[in-house]
Amino acid sequence: xxxxxxxxxxxxxxxxxxxxxxxxxxxxxxxxxxxxxxxxxxxxxxxxxxxxxxxxxxxxxxxxxxxxxxxxxxxxxxxxxxxxxxxxxxxxxxxxxxxxxxxxxxxxxxxxxxxxxxxxxxxxxxxxxxxxxxxxxxxxxxxxxxxxxxxxxxxxxxxxxxxxxxxxxxxxxxxxxxxxxxxxxxxxxxxxxxxxxxxxxxxxxxxxxxxxxxxxxxxxxxxxxxxxxxxxxxxxxxxxxxxxxxxxxxxxxxxxxxxxxxxxxxxxxxxxxxxxxxxxxxxxxxxxxxxxxxxxxxxxxxxxxxxxxxxxxxxxxxxxxxxxxxxxxxxxxxxxxxxxxxxxxxxxxxxxxxxxxxxxxxxxxxxxxxxxxxxxxxxxxxxxxxxxxxxxxxxxxxxxxxxxxxxxxxxxxxxxxxxxxxxxxxxxxxxxxxxxxxxxxxxxxxxxxxxxxxxxxxxxxxxxxxxxxxxxxxxxxxxxxxxxxxxxxxxxxxxxxxxx
Ligand code: HEM
Numbered sequence: 001x002x003x004x005x006x007x008x009x010x011x012x013x014x015x016x017x018x019x020x021x022x023x024x025x026x027x028x029x030x031x032x033x034x035x036x037x038x039x040x041x042x043x044x045x046x047x048x049x050x051x052x053x054x055x056x057x058x059x060x061x062x063x064x065x066x067x068x069x070x071x072x073x074x075x076x077x078x079x080x081x082x083x084x085x086x087x088x089x090x091x092x093x094x095x096x097x098x099x100x101x102x103x104x105x106x107x108x109x110x111x112x113x114x115x116x117x118x119x120x121x122x123x124x125x126x127x128x129x130x131x132x133x134x135x136x137x138x139x140x141x142x143x144x145x146x147x148x149x150x151x152x153x154x155x156x157x158x159x160x161x162x163x164x165x166x167x168x169x170x171x172x173x174x175x176x177x178x179x180x181x182x183x184x185x186x187x188x189x190x191x192x193x194x195x196x197x198x199x200x201x202x203x204x205x206x207x208x209x210x211x212x213x214x215x216x217x218x219x220x221x222x223x224x225x226x227x228x229x230x231x232x233x234x235x236x237x238x239x240x241x242x243x244x245x246x247x248x249x250x251x252x253x254x255x256x257x258x259x260x261x262x263x264x265x266x267x268x269x270x271x272x273x274x275x276x277x278x279x280x281x282x283x284x285x286x287x288x289x290x291x292x293x294x295x296x297x298x299x300x301x302x303x304x305x306x307x308x309x310x311x312x313x314x315x316x317x318x319x320x321x322x323x324x325x326x327x328x329x330x331x332x333x334x335x336x337x338x339x340x341x342x343x344x345x346x347x348x349x350x351x352x353x354x355x356x357x358x359x360x361x362x363x364x365x366x367x368x369x370x371x372x373x374x375x376x377x378x379x380x381x382x383x384x385x386x387x388x389x390x391x392x393x394x395x396x397x398x399x400x401x402x403x404x405x406x407x408x409x410x411x412x413x414x415x416x417x418x419x420x421x422x423x424x425x426x427x428x429x430x431x432x433x434x435x436x437x438x439x440x441x442x443x444x445x446x447x448x449x450x451x452x453x454x455x456x457x458x459x460x461x462x463x464x465x466x467x468x469x470x471x472x473x474x475x476x477x478x479x480x481x482x483x484x485x486x487x488x489x490x491x492x493x494x495x496x497x498x499x500x
Contacts, residue, residue: 005057006050011387013050014039021052031478033367033400033485040401047385056082058370059387059395064408064431067397069379071371071431071439078371079105079441082394092231095290097444098298102374105441111281112291112444114263115254121447123249124169125343128455131164133340136459138178143464143495151469154491158307158456162300163189165452170295171230172237172252184233188226189300234289251292259283295445302365303449305485307456309363309476310356312491313415314457315466316474320355320417325461327351332462341458343451352454354417360435362415365485367400369437399434400485408432413475464495 003021006013014022025035040062043049047063061067070078080101087094094100100108114120139157143150160177167175167185177186234252241256257263261281314321331345346352377389389395404412408429409419418424436443443449460466468474469492477488 011050012046016052021054029480031480032483033478037401040398064429067431075439077375077377079374080372082370082372091286092290095287114266116444122343127168129340132455132459135161136463148497151492154308154311154493158304161456162304166295170251170292172250231289234292235285255288299445303452305365310359315468328462346454354420357420358417361403364399364435369397371395467494
């Protein structure tokens with residue numbers, strides 16, 4: 001009964017099958033990204049087309065102008081996402097920015113935006129840099145024990161680093177996951193990593209297929225005990241900070257300021273308004289804890305995935321790696337060898353920025369973003385394309401297929417940082433490069449994520465040459481049967497010491 005949605009509206013669509021809709025990629029053991037890419041190619045002359053995610057009709061926006069119209073200009077009709085996390089799971093989940101809806105989301109986003117501005121990131125950078133430096137030193141010592149010949153699994157080292165950064169910047173806790181992989185942060189991180197396994201994919205699909213059955217079966221995405229321990233730790237740390245006036249520039253500190261009403265609202269560019277006073281609102285413990293958890297929920301897997309693919313591309317493109325190292329050496333000469341990298345120096349690294357952007361284009365950690373229609377909507381491009389979207393209908397923005405469309409990126413499988421050089425950047429369209437999503441509901445943590453990734457690359461490349469083990473397949477392919485960006489086979493890295 002659900003499968004006549006597009007026919008009724010005269011929208012071209014992919015033929016669905018009972019129950020699975022158009023999700024055949026699961027049965028064919030294909031990667032979701034490749035399947036969606038094929039479907040968008042099949043409909044390349046259509047600005048929109050339909051598919052069925054199980055029984056849910058999805059309008060796929062296959063054109064940058066329509067994407068901008070719906071996600072930016074007409075955002076007030078599409079303020080929400082479809083939920084994969086059930087807010088009824090706990091009050092913390094209900095208060096995650098990713099999950100919140102409508103007015104409540106808007107209010108929370110406005111309250112949190114001052115935390116993620118450039119000026120706050122500048123202060124937090126010292127903590128990120130300490131983690132990067134410590135991590136590279138640990139690897140140097142470990143690698144030396146094996147005469148520089150040890151193979152490291154890229155995902156393993158990148159998740160350990162990401163975990164330490166989150167522990168330090170979000171939770172105010174110094175961990176060293178390389179030396180002590182049993183610490184509580186890494187354990188929680190590991191339970192998040194399970195998201196990328198076929199077993200968890202089945203659970204997530206079940207949550208999508210039938211939230212009621214999933215609740216009955218008690219499906220949960222995280223280790224409950226670990227999550228409870230975290231809760232206690234955060235509440236206690238915030239209380240201790242309030243008493244001690246500790247000025248460690250981390251999220252806990254910023255949340256304590258928010259709670260006291262010391263932070264002013266900012267506009268989209270992070271500028272404080274002169275006329276408006278500080279944000280005043282009552283914060284519950286659940287709300288405060290949720291904001292720390294957001295780093296884990298939204299920033300752990302995404303950042304480590306980007307790091308994995310960036311190191312992979314640098315290893316298979318030695319000329320690009322060399323050019324990036326030259327830029328790093330220039331910075332080191334300016335700052336003095338052994339001196340930690342500064343916020344301004346990392347922000348000024350043009351080639352680093354190009355490399356990271358190209359890694360985000362080719363391997364976007366988020367393959368799609370979605371929007372739920374919250375107010376009936378009528379689209380008319382005045383050139384013959386008209387369609388209606390009603391409250392509760394779902395639209396997808398196909399990030400991966402757009403990033404791999406030769407119309408926007410000639411020779412899309414080539415890793416070419418020049419696509420993002422100063423000259424090309426001028427003509428960039430925000431709806432053809434969307435690693436952090438698009439519009440008012442885009443990624444709030446993008447500045448933080450970029451700093452985290454660039455910092456580790458800086459410290460690692462100043463010590464090692466990245467090479468791949470012979471078992472790592474080139475070109476890398478995406479793992480089938482999971483919804484997400486992960487390599488099919490582990491990426492094994494050799495870190496050849498520069499000083500040997
Ligand atoms: C390379 C790393 C990252 C990538 C590629 C990434 C990508 C994304 C994408 C595609 C979205 C959806 C945007 C949309 O719907 O238009 C998103 C949302 C979000 N991200 Fe990130 N993200 C990254 C890191 C982080 C980090 C480190 C944080 C930490 C705070 C974070 C926090 C969030 C939050 C809270 C949202 C929801 C925003 C809202 O609903 O208002 N992300 N991210």
